[in-house]
Amino acid sequence: MAQINSHYLQLSQNYLFSEVARRIAAFQAANPDSKIIKMSIGDVTRPLCPAAVEALHKAADDQSRPETFHGYGPEQGYAFLAEKIRDFDYAPRGVKLEADEIFISDGAKSDLGNIGDIFATDCRVAVTDPVYPVYVDTNVMLGRSITYLPCTEANDFVPQFPAEPVDLIYLCYPNNPTGTTLNRTQLQQWVDYARQTGAVILFDSAYECFITEADVPHSIYELEGAKECAIEFRSYSKTAGFTGLRCGYTVVPHALRGTDEQGNTVELNQLWRRRQTTKFNGASYPIQRAAEAIYTPEGQAQVRETVDYYLNNARLLREGIEAAGLTCRGGVNAPYVWVKTPEGLGSWEFFDLLLQRANVACTPGVGFGPSGEGYVRLTAFNTLEATLEAMQRIMNYEL
Numbered sequence: 001m002a003q004i005n006s007h008y009l010q011l012s013q014n015y016l017f018s019e020v021a022r023r024i025a026a027f028q029a030a031n032p033d034s035k036i037i038k039m040s041i042g043d044v045t046r047p048l049c050p051a052a053v054e055a056l057h058k059a060a061d062d063q064s065r066p067e068t069f070h071g072y073g074p075e076q077g078y079a080f081l082a083e084k085i086r087d088f089d090y091a092p093r094g095v096k097l098e099a100d101e102i103f104i105s106d107g108a109k110s111d112l113g114n115i116g117d118i119f120a121t122d123c124r125v126a127v128t129d130p131v132y133p134v135y136v137d138t139n140v141m142l143g144r145s146i147t148y149l150p151c152t153e154a155n156d157f158v159p160q161f162p163a164e165p166v167d168l169i170y171l172c173y174p175n176n177p178t179g180t181t182l183n184r185t186q187l188q189q190w191v192d193y194a195r196q197t198g199a200v201i202l203f204d205s206a207y208e209c210f211i212t213e214a215d216v217p218h219s220i221y222e223l224e225g226a227k228e229c230a231i232e233f234r235s236y237s238k239t240a241g242f243t244g245l246r247c248g249y250t251v252v253p254h255a256l257r258g259t260d261e262q263g264n265t266v267e268l269n270q271l272w273r274r275r276q277t278t279k280f281n282g283a284s285y286p287i288q289r290a291a292e293a294i295y296t297p298e299g300q301a302q303v304r305e306t307v308d309y310y311l312n313n314a315r316l317l318r319e320g321i322e323a324a325g326l327t328c329r330g331g332v333n334a335p336y337v338w339v340k341t342p343e344g345l346g347s348w349e350f351f352d353l354l355l356q357r358a359n360v361a362c363t364p365g366v367g368f369g370p371s372g373e374g375y376v377r378l379t380a381f382n383t384l385e386a387t388l389e390a391m392q393r394i395m396n397y398e399l
């Protein structure tokens, strides 16, 4: 028999969101009449914006004619989309990128999970805690050791530098799951720290479109020196409702380098290109056309409207939670609200209570890491009606 990668046995049996879905399904099966409002996984509810739908139709027509048909595309994405990203997502923020520093993919989750391939297996990894489980699980799969940087009320959810040196640091801002942010000064300190210690920051900015406050950077490259120490991941899932279409991108600047075993410096851009061209055949042509359509004036306006819709839900969540006598963070620059459980209740206990009494499903904070114990996460990705109804139920049931 073939020997397995035993590191998989170190993982919890189910991926967090699969486990939450399993428990919700079991509750629904036992209580068929209950109308559960799902505020657990951050999956969007609004349909694709009309500009993207139109582009999808047109791309399907392209695929029906020999002269416009597209087979395999460039593994790192079509230039028509990379150039839009460069000109719309970065140039207006004073960030100059080359189109070949941008790698289009089937979503940030895949890239965040795969990026570990280009680093030595004995790299030491730091993650903020609580954390998006993909960073931890994918490093555990490779047998890497993980340092948790607690983000709690005690430090106002601002992580401190690791006590011991690390090689890779995952930062996600606006943060999933807490919805908190780092301001410009705080993020600059992380960039300076990474440059001093030679660490690489893996910066997940999947939620940047929800930023409403001026002092919160949208891209890590807005900070001095970040191109020499950071890789940035972005997603169209939450911006443009692409959770079902799958498209995102990763920026690996040419200025970012690592060392090989002999101490020679190597461009990470080159390694990621090598990895992607070997293991990935590119996001599909119609999907990239749909993503491109987001950058038209109509597309931009439609996306903004959807983001504002979810931000309004986030505001209602915060207000509802406070009116119910609970405290929370987030929801101002992020679609997530991080709710402190009532005195003495653990995350999973409060998950059960909310589900049983209010038929509202959340994500237990401890599923995101040890510092998440005593919290649950609610998502604003729902309809306005469901958000209002969920808050009403939570207030009524006096949790």
Ligand code: MLT
Pocket (backbone or CB within 6 Å): 040, 041, 042, 043, 109, 132, 176, 237
């Ligand atoms: C979440 O709920 O944290 C996200 O939807 C997960 C993801 O983006 O993969």
